[in-house]
Amino acid sequence: MKNIFEHIxxxxxxxxxxxxxxxxxxxxxxxxxxxxxxxxxxxxxxxLYLECILTKELNTGYNKDNDKHRKELDRIIHEMLSF
Known part of the structure; x- marks a missing residue:
């Protein structure tokens, strides 16, 4: 069974x-x-933390006002919270 760190x-x-x-x-x-x-x-x-990582640490071009970006981040958050 995976632990939370492995899951994330x-x-x-x-x-x-x-x-x-x-x-x-x-x-x-x-x-x-x-x-x-x-x-x-x-x-x-x-x-907010994931947005900060995407914009300030990884400089991915993430834009919270972009529907596609926002939906992708929402999906990732949902996966993380589903452990």
């Missing part, structure tokens, strides 16, 4: 917002997992 890592690796590829993605986003886990009890805080 799998979600981040499958999402792979930097498009580094499956092998690299398993390690690429691990540093964010502890902070994500701390925010799992507050959906809004989790969303």
């Amino acid at each position: 890592n799998d979600i981040l690796s499958n999402w792979d917002p930097l498009d580094v590829g499956e092998d690299l993605a398993q390690d690429e986003y691990q540093k964010y997992i502890p902070s994500i886990v701390k925010r799992l009890n507050n959906k809004r805080d989790l969303a």
Whole structure:
């Protein structure tokens, strides 16, 4: 059975917002997992943190006003909260 850290890592690796590829993605986003886990009890805080990662840390071009971006982030948050 997976623990929460493995679950979140799998979600981040499958999402792979930097498009580094499956092998690299398993390690690429691990540093964010502890902070994500701390925010799992507050959906809004989790969303803000993920937006911050996407815009300030990873510089992915994420735009919260873009429906496609917002829906993708909502899907990721839903997956994280479903553990």
